[in-house]
Amino acid sequence: MTAISIIGAGPGGLTCARVLQRHGIPVTVYDADPGRDSRNQGGSLDLHDDNGQIALREAGLLDEFFALARAEGQEERGLAIDGRLVEHHVPAPGERTKPEIDRGQLRELLLDSLTPGTVRWGHALASTDGRHLRFTDGTAAEAELIIGADGAFSRVRAAVSPAVPRHTGVSFLEAWFDEVETRHADLSDLVGPGSAHAADGERGVFAQRNSGGHIRVYLMRQVPADWLDRAGLSIEDTSSVRAHVLKEFAAWSPRLRQMITDNDGPFVDRPIFALPVPHAWPRHPSITLLGDAAHLMPPLGVGVNLAMLDASDLALSIAGTATLSEAVQAYEATMRPRSTEIAKLLEGGAQQMLEPKP
Known part of the structure; x- marks a missing residue:
């Protein structure tokens, strides 16, 4: 024992x-x-x-x-839904917070x-x-x-x-982007070396740089935990899920909507519990x-x-x-x-x- x-x-x-x-x-x-x-x-x-x-x-x-x-990952960008930079934190040299x-x-x-x-x-x-x-x-x-x-x-x-x-009433839809410097250069420039966040009161996006040329995006939405079933969708059907979510982000700029349209591979559904x-x-x-x-x-x-x-x-x-x-x-x-x-x-x-x- x-x-x-x-x-x-x-x-x-x-x-x-x-x-x-x-x-x-x-x-x-x-x-x-x-x-x-x-x-x-x-x-x-x-x-x-x-x-x-x-x-x-x-x-x-x-x-x-x-x-x-x-250390550069500590940079944070706040964006408006039209893509404008409205907040920006750049870490100081040597910052290890x-x-x-x-x-x-x-x-x-x-x-x-x-x-x-x-x-x-x-x-x-x-x-x-x-x-x-x-x-x-x-x-x-x-x-x-x-x-x-x-x-x-x-x-x-x-x-x-x-x-x-308990489900918090919010779920994330995760999207992956690979080789971003060459294949998703505009998204790489938008997110920078750290993270970028935008929201409109009902939905939001959080994009985060990972090592090795990867970015992960979390599409944040106020939906029930079983929203896929209610919409008659399967998470494996990437094109249908993408079309459904794009309607919700219709008022957002095309530059931000690329986080929905251009991801590599399937989405991952992540209901948020507490x-x-x-x-x-x-x-x-x-x-x-x-x-x-x-x-x-x-x-x-x-x-x-x-x-x-x-x-x-x-x-x-x-x-x-x-x-x-x-x-x-x-x-x-x-x-x-x-x-x-x-x-x-x-x-x-x-x-x-x-x-x-x-």
């Missing part, structure tokens, strides 16, 4: 494992993916100097992060820092009672402490809390949660940062406390008020992303 088991090999779970191992504490991470390269890890994210970077310092990986991160890194690069950095064999791939959790882990392939394991780092629809959370994520605020659960001596499993919020730049800070705080509490039960209690006493305060500030934030720039 491993004393500590983490469910989920995302940034939070991997950060927790790394900090634990730096303190000589054995840990096993279980993840549903069949392998580390089995799927695309998503777009770019910014790691802030007051949370995510703190966690990476405790993980001993801050210098490696800065070697990979893109929140540099960008691809999610896949961050995950590789964390995975490579762990003892080989730490992560057990192909282990999708079916249920846990706080001691036993049962996986969907019929296998099982035991642990003295189970850490739920398994995201928005956490299976671990179900063992301690009845709360389920947990009730505040979210708490009765203290459990052998189960705790971190990141989205504990406090799922709208995607406004805090999710991964908070998950990694949770992970670092929890690992340090385990390393510095006499018993696992006391460590969990101390960690939750820090994590809960912090996450509740931020969640209250971001409540309704999904709709705020649709507000136009002044």
Whole structure:
């Protein structure tokens, strides 16, 4: 039996494992993916100097992060729907407040820092009672402490809390653009080295530079979670989805509408969910949660940062406390008020992303 088991090999779970191992504490991470390269890890994210970077310092990986991160990615552009630049933040020379890194690069950095064999791939959790882990392939394991780092629809959370994520009323439609300097030069110029955002009160776009000549665009719309079914559409039918969405953005300039007309490959539907605020659960001596499993919020730049800070705080509490039960209690006493305060500030934030720039 491993004393500590983490469910989920995302940034939070991997950060927790790394900090634990730096303190000589054995840990096993279980993840549903069949392998580390089995799927695309998503777009770019910014790691802030007051949370995510703190966690990476405790993980001993801050210098490696800065070697990979893109300081220029901190540039932000606010656009009107006619394409005019109305807001512009250019990072100062040497600014490291929140540099960008691809999610896949961050995950590789964390995975490579762990003892080989730490992560057990192909282990999708079916249920846990706080001691036993049962996986969907019929296998099982035991642990003295189970850490739920398994995201928005956490299976671990179900063992301690009845709360389920609710749709915020906003959904994203993700579009990818490759080789943008040559194949999508105008979009590359429009977005710049960081990100660009535009909205009209009912819908918006957020375009973000990734490494390797890629841009990801998120078309943000106030629609029900099942909008595709209601419209009689299939996400695989790119041309029909594109035609449907173009009607909604009819008043926008052609330069911005290229984010809908010119993408490479299919769209990805991403309904935005959040947990009730505040979210708490009765203290459990052998189960705790971190990141989205504990406090799922709208995607406004805090999710991964908070998950990694949770992970670092929890690992340090385990390393510095006499018993696992006391460590969990101390960690939750820090994590809960912090996450509740931020969640209250971001409540309704999904709709705020649709507000136009002044």
